[in-house]
Amino acid sequence: MDDFFMQLAMEEARLAALEDEIPVGAVIVYRGEVIAKTHNRKEHLENATKHAEIEAIDMATKAKGNWYLDECTLYVTMEPCMMCTGAIVLSRIDRVVIGALEKRWPAMTTLLEQHQFNHHPDVDLSRYSKECSRMLSEYFRKKRQERLLKDN
């Protein structure tokens, strides 16, 4: 089922791109059921903390009725940043499936390895890693072109 849920997260990432947001989508699954499905809304909400994962944790928390997201798997199209890694640890999510790995500021994959925390989610890389990376690089290429056109 991992492929199916990651595809849902990728659909959300596409929606983010359409809204001129960095294309990151996130889905949270609890006992086989999707309880959160959303995307990065930082620009729309003008708030640096509104990453897809934080929004998904908010939704899942409301759906589950409490903050303890055990038995939950988070599917996210890009490696979580430090803030989101912290939120994942705090909300006790069991497992995280990552799309694109973050090359410049790898957070989740390095922080969880190098530091001790009171909860360690399992982390897997999705089969759709390349597609997720491509979505991000296409978005940034388009943004650079727009900036160049604007500057000339």
Add this chain to the structure above:
Amino acid sequence: MDDFFMQLAMEEARLAALEDEIPVGAVIVYRGEVIAKTHNRKEHLENATKHAEIEAIDMATKAKGNWYLDECTLYVTMEPCMMCTGAIVLSRIDRVVIGALEKRWPAMTTLLEQHQFNHHPDVDLSRYSKECSRMLSEYFRKKRQERLLKDN
């Protein structure tokens, strides 16, 4: 002015304790003006991400009208966790004044030293560090007593 703003944050921490939350308060100051003043609301909102710092960043973002919290100082009565450290970096807060240092899971003080990020806030320890620690240990002592009474 650091002492005055940390006292405001400590007032917020006291409010948190009255609401049966771990007593952490946070204040954000922009060009000498308080634009956010709040406390930990994790239990009340049943959401693991609702730490005082995240709530304060949300408030400051609304007050300032954008996510870029440059020229802002965050006063927080306890060392920020990994999630909050990430949110502070993402929102580009200039400076953080910490009350109690976290002994078991030091995040902000270690993560910022050991990793490269695209923004590094200045971090200072408040003169009220001991008072902030005392507030936390008193809260946890009371909680332990309550649990003992309940179990017997």
